[in-house]
Amino acid sequence: MPKLLNLVQIVLLSAGVAFCQTLFRLPEDADTYFVMNLGRYVMEQGFPHVDPFTIHEGLQLVAQQWLSGVLFWEVYQTLGFDGLRLTDALLGAATVFIHWRLCLYVSGGNKTLSFALSFVVSLLVTPAIVPRPQLFSTPLLLIEVFLLEKFTRTENFKWLLPLPLIGVAVANLHAAVWLLTLVLCLPFLFVRSVRHGKFLLAAMAGLVIGGLINPYGVDALTYVFRSYGIDAINNNIAEMFTPTAHNLRGKCFYLTAAILIATLARIKVPRRYVLLSGGLMFMAVMHVRNQALFYFMATFPLAYAWRDFQLEKIFSRSADADYKNRGLLTLAFFLLTFVNTAVATTLLNEKLDRLTVPLGVLLAVALGVAAYNLLIHKFEGRLLHPAILPRKVCSLAATAFIICGVMFATLDNRAKESDDTFAKAIGFLLRDERPENIKLYVGQGYGGLAGMMGVKYYIDSRSEVFLPANNGQKNILQEYLDFTRGRIYYTDFFARYDFTHIIATSKDAVIYNALSRDKNFRVIYESERVEGSEVIPCKVFVPKNEE
Numbered sequence: 001m002p003k004l005l006n007l008v009q010i011v012l013l014s015a016g017v018a019f020c021q022t023l024f025r026l027p028e029d030a031d032t033y034f035v036m037n038l039g040r041y042v043m044e045q046g047f048p049h050v051d052p053f054t055i056h057e058g059l060q061l062v063a064q065q066w067l068s069g070v071l072f073w074e075v076y077q078t079l080g081f082d083g084l085r086l087t088d089a090l091l092g093a094a095t096v097f098i099h100w101r102l103c104l105y106v107s108g109g110n111k112t113l114s115f116a117l118s119f120v121v122s123l124l125v126t127p128a129i130v131p132r133p134q135l136f137s138t139p140l141l142l143i144e145v146f147l148l149e150k151f152t153r154t155e156n157f158k159w160l161l162p163l164p165l166i167g168v169a170v171a172n173l174h175a176a177v178w179l180l181t182l183v184l185c186l187p188f189l190f191v192r193s194v195r196h197g198k199f200l201l202a203a204m205a206g207l208v209i210g211g212l213i214n215p216y217g218v219d220a221l222t223y224v225f226r227s228y229g230i231d232a233i234n235n236n237i238a239e240m241f242t243p244t245a246h247n248l249r250g251k252c253f254y255l256t257a258a259i260l261i262a263t264l265a266r267i268k269v270p271r272r273y274v275l276l277s278g279g280l281m282f283m284a285v286m287h288v289r290n291q292a293l294f295y296f297m298a299t300f301p302l303a304y305a306w307r308d309f310q311l312e313k314i315f316s317r318s319a320d321a322d323y324k325n326r327g328l329l330t331l332a333f334f335l336l337t338f339v340n341t342a343v344a345t346t347l348l349n350e351k352l353d354r355l356t357v358p359l360g361v362l363l364a365v366a367l368g369v370a371a372y373n374l375l376i377h378k379f380e381g382r383l384l385h386p387a388i389l390p391r392k393v394c395s396l397a398a399t400a401f402i403i404c405g406v407m408f409a410t411l412d413n414r415a416k417e418s419d420d421t422f423a424k425a426i427g428f429l430l431r432d433e434r435p436e437n438i439k440l441y442v443g444q445g446y447g448g449l450a451g452m453m454g455v456k457y458y459i460d461s462r463s464e465v466f467l468p469a470n471n472g473q474k475n476i477l478q479e480y481l482d483f484t485r486g487r488i489y490y491t492d493f494f495a496r497y498d499f500t501h502i503i504a505t506s507k508d509a510v511i512y513n514a515l516s517r518d519k520n521f522r523v524i525y526e527s528e529r530v531e532g533s534e535v536i537p538c539k540v541f542v543p544k545n546e547e
Helices: 001-011 014-024 032-045 065-107 110-129 134-154 163-173 180-181 193-212 247-268 271-285 290-295 303-305 326-350 358-374 390-411 421-432 445-454 476-486 490-497 509-517
Strands: 439-441 501-505 521-531 534-543
Touching: 001 065, 001 110, 001 358, 001 521, 014 065, 032 065, 032 445, 065 110, 065 134, 065 163, 065 303, 110 247, 110 290, 110 303, 110 390, 134 163, 134 180, 134 193, 134 290, 163 180, 163 193, 180 193, 247 271, 247 290, 247 303, 271 290, 271 303, 326 358, 326 390, 358 390, 421 445, 421 501, 421 521, 421 534, 439 490, 490 509, 501 509
Parallel strands: 439 501
Antiparallel strands: 501 534, 521 534
């Protein structure tokens, strides 16, 4: 029975990730495209040291995500879009599972608390679970923290032996975050034991040696120093912004941070937890992209701080020998029973044919857990015995959330595949032109898509690649920002690079409107897409001297 209950918890912990994947779309401006394009090139041509994808010649390149690109490309080649979605869901769920096991370990086996913490984390991180290199690096970094915690508690050096392998993996999958493998060790050095410190410093040396095993050597490990802390990136790339409390995502982050600060200030915890959580919180405040790392690696100290928490204590017997809040709990029990029954009945009667297999499995588990709570008597043969009523209410709340989520995901009619406005436009060009004859201008986010289709383009979302510190030539990113903001006149810019084709939509209002009025450019292709109540036209322009 314990193994079965653990399996049920694992499935329920994956609920948030599963919901995210049922609604997952791969937008045409996704970074996944340039990562997969890199993987394709590595498999076909080997490791690039000069950028082969853009119209610029001789740009130095450190392909710090090469192994992630190869893995994504092979999955996409074999299983297509569904393969990417499945990989996304499996790795996301695995990371949540590792977090749950870590919480169980530091809480001394408090299953209720560990499940609750990891369940909330699984919901908070779902926006970050997308097919990008952090899908691989995040669970590796979390495993490293788990190993460091095991070593600190047991003083057994065997737990540090896998660290050099983690260094190798991160340096090849996502070298931009390799430095974190060292930084995460630092809080664990603050233990009053010379032996502990010596072992940990040796393991950190192993991380460095392992990290050097990559096609780009030291350049890959120092990539972060040439790519971050740049104003042009911090001020213009959304994932590098500071989180704002004006949206739901920001509110959730600041609320979680406030709870963590209040807990660590009130309850005595080991110094390493304070340093680790504080450092990750600082990183998340600096950049939105670090929030997933914060949720996964800064929240497990809550499991230690609240390790004595027992749900039943909240409803323990009062002085008059009666259970507190029994009437409220009984009301909640029947309301949640009604919600579970009503939504499940509607789903099974009307929407069953639209259920995907993963959602069907999730629904079956949720219904099984709900039935268990409704039918099994564990205390004195009574269904609503107050000693177990709190657990039943919490369990029914979780199943209600899952069943309602399945309903929402099943009713959602949005296209699961990306809208193909730019793909169709580029496909139109390739009907009459060979890829090597095209010099394409397209917005930064869509360069990766063009590269996947074999077309050379001006810029893509690898913003740091277009900085002189990385490419050894010029600040192409700043040039792009100046152009799109009108500081460089469009005719001068297009003449500078002699583009054969330009793709623009009405979202690029300045460029789109200027070219539409300019008699020196003609339109060879038009399409449109609908976004909510807005129609977005797309045009392919060519200079009139182009045949």
